[in-house]
Amino acid sequence: MESGEGLRSRPQALKSIRTKTADKGRLEDAKDNSELVEEEPLSPSARLFHEPNFNVYIIAIMGCKTKIHEDVVRANLNHTLLKHPRFSSLQVEDDKGDMKWVRTKVDLDKHIRVPDLNPDMESGDQFVEDYVYNLSKTAIDRSQQPLWDLHLLNVKTSDAEAVGIFRIHHSLGDGTSLISLLLACTRKITDPAALPTVPVKKKKEKSSNPLWLSRCFIWLWWIFRLFWHTVVDVFMFIATAMFLKDTETPLKGPPGVEFTPRRIVHRTVSLDDIKLVKNAMDMTVNDVALGITQAGLSRYLNRKYGNNLPKNIRLRSTLLINIRTSAGIQAFADMMENDTKAKWGNWIGYILLPFSIALRDDDPLDYVRQAKATVDRKKHSFEALYTFSISEFILKTLGIKRASALSHRIITHTTMCFSNLVGPLEEIGYYGHPMAYLAPSCYGQPHALMINFQSYINKMTIVLSVDEGTIPHPRELCDDIVHSLELIKNAVIAKGLVKESHNTNGTCSENSNSIIT
CATH class of the missing domain: 3.30.559.10 (Chloramphenicol acetyltransferase-like domain)
Structure with missing residues (x-):
């Protein structure tokens, strides 16, 4: 074709x-x-x-x-x-x-x-x-x-x-x-002159601890932990560039996988289900998305290993972080309408995010707790800033070829890419055409698997971009992630963390029609 x-x-x-x-x-x-x-x-x-x-x-x-x-x-x-x-x-x-x-x-x-x-x-x-x-x-x-x-x-x-x-x-x-x-x-759609409303991260309220000595101690401890976490993360980045590889699993692509075509499938689930877990466990949507992804990957690998999942699997996702904050929708709209300036460009640092691969059938909520602990730990580090600086230094001193080799080596020593993007809160139209869903992804990356989460109104679209030679049945992995959300949501309700009157009908459709097939 x-x-x-x-x-x-x-x-x-x-x-x-x-x-x-x-x-x-x-x-x-x-x-x-x-x-x-x-x-x-x-x-x-x-x-x-x-x-x-x-x-x-x-x-x-x-x-x-x-x-x-x-x-x-x-x-x-x-x-x-x-x-x-x-x-x-x-x-x-x-x-x-x-x-x-x-x-x-x-x-x-x-x-x-x-x-x-x-x-x-x-x-x-x-x-x-x-x-x-x-x-x-x-x-x-x-x-x-x-x-x-x-x-x-x-x-x-x-x-x-x-x-x-x-x-x-x-x-x-x-x-x-x-x-x-x-x-x-x-x-x-309701106001053709208005831009979409995209939620922004709320700032945490500052603690009103009146004890000056206590505040000083907490501040020093915060600085020490930030320094220590950054040192550890930069060391792991250098180790990964030199020798530290992820475990060879059925999810890890072979050399040259960046040149293979990609099968892209998606599944839409209820964002309300994710928010139910988020609110019950006092977490973020991103924590829950990572938790159900960990659970889905664990279920998929356990099946591929014949229900005998090995222990101590090292499986990491490379997160490419733009250290230059995006200007936002309004700034881009003003730029196109009024020829104003807006921040733009690829200023990319790396975060190596470990996934905990294990079966936690006794308490599926452990997947989400583990994900939150990992994310909180990564937030308290300048890993992206320093990895960007290292890459820039190599590029300026050794040239684009060496910098490309370093980036390629980092990515190929990990297993996958992951991203979670926030979308509009209300229905929107693309030049007057009402939008049913938005499913972003990539091809050409040196990974056999990329997972993207994209929210839109009250829905969350899970998008998989895979190399079929490595992952021949991507819908199975999609099903595992969706089923993991269902298990975690049911566990939250069973433990009485939310009221059982919450609407759960049709929220995690298992209908294959929600996948592009």
Whole structure:
């Protein structure tokens, strides 16, 4: 299946990326069509995503409740997304090998794909899943256009009337900023002039301890623990770069897995169920998401090991943290409407998050307690800041190749990627098209497994991006995570931590229709 014109096989595209001659020809062609304005160079992290082993693309799958009108999308893109300099700039490599952003005129015919579809196809779900799978085999030709495209599939699936697929090269920005930018292009269904409401983290109230000596002791202890945790985390980062590898399990991909296509599936569960556990155990949504993921991974691996799960499995997730805080939806909307400035770019540090792999059938709540303890410990550390500084130092002193090798080694010595993104609190429309769900993911990463959580209104979408050679049945893993939420929720109710009158009907659907199949 062709994913659209202008696409080529990934190995061919990677070869093109490294050819300076193509850049020179592209500049000459662009000069004939538009005025080019040279801007700032690519950040080191953005440049890293052009290395062959880090050619990562972000995929945002948007399910819509109505058919998608191409003319409406085209008209609105000109007034929103194309005003962002990254989405209307070429990435040009000069004679010295440095890459810079250069503004150019965008031809939407090269960016919007609307394939002719058979209205009588047997399964719309399978078609969409296969379309994304085939899309992950390709790369956007950097010599022709800015590195993004949008695929509009007017095909009915089990949970949407049509599907839009945004594909964006990771060099354009980090995942959080790109999803925020996408949401800045949406509006509330109830108020078409209003931006979506996205919850923000509440600041904890300061303790009113009147004893000065007690406050001083607590402050010193806090500083000592912060210092100690940072030292330990940086040591583990260096050890991982040198020799410390995760246990070889059925979830860990082989060398070269970054070049394989990805099967992306998703499942939507009730956010109210997650909040039920969160409130009952005085935790965060992220704690619960990590807890049910730990439980699901443990169930999956136990089955793969023939119900004889080994002890002391080392399984870690690499969290790529943008140390430059995202500007937020309002700032991005103002930038597109009023040409204002907003923080942008890939300034990425690493956090190595260990997962506790064990069977805890006696008390499933231990999965969530363990996850909270791990997260609280990681929050009290400057791990991301120092790992970013180490990577920057290596890049500036030893060059992009060595920095790329370090990053690749860190990631391949761990097992998976994990992220949890907060979405709108109310129903939104993408250029007037009501959205049913949002499912973000990636391909091109040196992991065989990536798990993303994305909230939207009262739902949570769990998205898996897998290498089928490593994880041939990703729906089974999806089922394990969903079933783990059900077990943990039932355990909370059984222990009397919440009132049993809580509505639990239909909250964790086991219906396979909620997966793109």
